[in-house]
Amino acid sequence: MKRHLTRAVVSGFVVTLLAGCNQQPAAQNGGRTVKSEVSAMALHPQSVAITADLPGRISANLVAEVRPQVGGIIRSRNFKEGSEVRAGDVLYEIDPASFQASYDSAVAALQKAEGAVPNAQARLDRYKGLSAQNAVSQQNADDAQATLVQARADVASAKAALETARINLDYTKIRAPISGRVDASTVTVGALVTAEQTTALTTIRQLDPINVDVTQSSTNLLRFRRAVEEGRLKTSGDNVSVRLTLEDGTQYKESGTLEFAEAAVAETVGTLNVRATFPNPGRVLLPGMYVRATIQEGVAENSFLVPQRAVTRNTKGEPIAFFVSADGKIQQRVLTVQRSIGNSWLVGNGIEEGDRVVVEGIQRVRDGQEVNVALVTVDDASGNLEQASATGASQSAQLSKANGADKGAVTGSTN
Template sequence: MSLVTIRPLPTLVKLLAVCCLLSACNEKSGGAQQSNAAGVKPEVSAVTLHVQSVALTAEVPGRTAASLIAEVRPQVGGIIRARNFKEGSEVKAGDILYEIDPSAYQASYDSATAALQKAQGAVPSAQAKVDRYKGLTSQAVVSKQDLDDAQSTLTQAQADVAAAKAALETARINLDYTKIRAPISGRIDASAVTVGALVTAEQTTALATINQLDPINVDVTQSNTNLLALRRAVAEGRLKVVGSNVSVKLRLEDGTAYPLPGAFEFSVASVSETLGTVTARASFPNPDRLLLPGMYVRATIEEGIAPNSFLVPQRAVTRNTKGEPIAMFVDADGKVHQRVLVTQRSIGNSWLVGEGIKDGERVVVEGIQRIRDGQDVKVDDVVIDDGTGELKQSASAAASKQAANAAVVE
């Protein structure tokens, strides 16, 4: 006969009772925590938006080009006797750059001078003969034919003088051309010839090239699509043209800003068939010769003024499932509302919005992930640094916080 051991039930019952009691306490505690969490308003940071007139600019690529370019060529032939400039230096208009051997041209000039003197010497006697014949003709001593011949001789002598003067002027010009002068002021490049070289009049090879670097031009290109959008905005009144004096700023290839502003000159009247772009030109002062022809730059051009616009911080704008830009706005009762925006372009760290916002409305810039549409929130008013995009506490909020801290201390 086997023996069966039966454990007392009270111990098991006690263990079950303890477990039920602990479970009930946990449920009660969890419910209380959820109740407390539901009553806490999430904290967000918001920026107050104000209507303003926003200056619109466009940054476009471009290249620098000399404002004036002159190729130095001889206008008479001969042997180069001297070169009077240093390659790569600055020259002024009228400076003598090269000297051609003037011997032959000096002789031509002297010969023309003598020919003029000879022609001038025949005029007085011819004039005296005409005057004498006029008196004798009235007395019927000299025939009318003799007077006509004398007048013809005088006219021929005067014509010889005029021809001699023209020949002398030609000889003087050719003699002066033996001194090759700078046609413009600027920086002269390397010389293509040396002393002793033979040059000819109007040869195809330039002796040197002069580039005027102050002022210097910047040729920029802009897509025709952007140009059409700009004109459409002006026609619809969303953009006001700034006027004829359009300011242009420049950024160099290494990212540094050029210190001097430029002026917009003109835009070509045609569109590139291959690239679909429009070329425009701006002029910049260049006293230190920092800009050289052929440099790649980026120019910022003022396009116009967008009146009655808002700048919404980019950190406040997200995208919905449709890809539309949205932002969370806080009303006067502290409740957030989601709103779809119509953004036009980015300006710095903000989006340009021309409609759908009222002056003085607040948009959430921090804590967007913790809130949903229609929820009550606790708002901390902030401002955004335009340069860095960082948040800063607004002056009114800082003053209120300081006053609250002072009250607590008292």
């Protein structure tokens, strides 16, 4: 029994010794540290255009409601509804018969008044000569003078009446006060209209140029002015450029200029109105359309843009990013994010010239870890990686596949 026990112990020792010899090379191979592969982008300061994206509505530059200034029967309508008209075009014609008669009567009255002036003048001249010879009384001379003055006043009155008749006759042709697009007519031929009626016959809107009225919060205005005062933002003066995004998401091809901002803030909502003017040759913009206006407020010089896919948040909710140091180690930094610019964040501090920020492989690294780096660039318009460097060429085939999933995870974490 003792012999069997000793033999078993010896056998177990031999097996253990052989197993240790076999595992020693494996342990030595497993002791090698495999560096993670990451893609990083080198950051450089640049001048960044700071914009404000504001909601707005389109409004016509000029609006004119067409109303008659004399009463009568509409004899003709001389425009096509929805067409373009020019200032001075005859839109409607009112039956001019009665106004023509009044005009002719005023002409005759003027001629009669003018005919009395020479007779009164001759009578005064004759009385003046006789009065010098004491052949007539001074009263007769004074009466002749008064008659001449009255005749001249009658002429002036007749001229005014003639001008009034001419104006009323001209008003029978209702003309376009401005150039623009005319709306539908509210009356038809044969309708009776009256002077200065409340119902407009039609409306004309000038669509080129056209206005865009947007609203901006007073908080953003104060933040903008503070940035200018602190020197973080340089304005472009009065020449402020504005771009439009239409309701369907497309960009309007023409750029506009900022005209003015109201000097008062609405008490109920804390906003103020800002107006911009745009050229509208193709009549794409119509009054009442909803748009989003992108106003260039200024330029932030020597600023850094960090791709949004490179920024996450820590447990405190602070925005962080991973950087690769000169010795190839990961550094985690807390950033000061000011605002979003396209698919990037405008960072106030925490970055220096030439710093390399990790844009792919964030989930596989930690602070202080050594990594292999492939330098890439990020397209700010799409947020995708492109132009891999020579050291990262082996990963270029995998970039497009990784872009979708990695970008979605990182962007969501920045909200």
